[in-house]
Amino acid sequence: MRVVTWNINSVRLRFDLLAKVVDTLAPDVICLQEIKVVDELFPADACKSLGFPHIAFHGMKGYNGVAILSKYPLRDVQTPSWCGRDDRRHMVARLDQAEIHCLYVPAGGDIPDPDQNDKFAHKLDFLRQVTDWLADTYTPQDKLVLVGDLNIAPLETDVWSHKQLLKVVSHTPVEVELLNRMQASLNWVDSMRQVIPPSEKLFTWWSYRSPDWQKNDRGRRLDHVWVTPPLAEAVGEVRVLREARSWEQPSDHVPVLVELKI
């Protein structure tokens, strides 16, 4: 099973790029974040035409929204909400091979202080609530896949400059600690780093504001694919589609593919 996760940053604007991702990576399941469209306007028929008859989407006007496109049936689709908000950042679906979580963690604004910045406080609360729920709902023996834009780059090699980003939201110690706690909740395995050694720099996102991104390469690894221990041995190919950042009118995130031999 080939699983792709991608923060598409508007599914309507970038539908042609989605088709290109399908051609390039031949996924069986695609998890999208930031679809930025209400359900009534989601391009469901067009997605089916790409070869994904099983589709679930949970969007809202202008912001956020997640979707799963699949060649296999999606059962028991859930769309949990967190922090008392209905901001459509989480979708769970059960496939025969595994249960899959598509997650979009709040970005958290600019100031890395929960007392000064409500968005940062929300990000931290969101991580705590999802962590507690995962630990209460599942066991590490369950076959689970968790993918998405987690908006945190945990390792020093997940950012272009560890030192310069220590006080930048996405790489602050408090966020990394909470992400590590979430990862520990079910002994999640970081499948990208199982294949690409932690000693190597690895990014999935380059800011739109960063000029000459290819040369300067000031990226971060914000997108992740985790699996529970029973699936760790099933992880095959891992590919970060860096070239997608050079496509015309790109998302600021690139797709990540993980092959699971299940």
Next chain:
DNA sequence: ATGGTTGATGGTCAA
């Protein structure tokens, strides 16, 4: 220290 860009939207907000 600051500003840089993009998308949805229809003046700003979020990222």
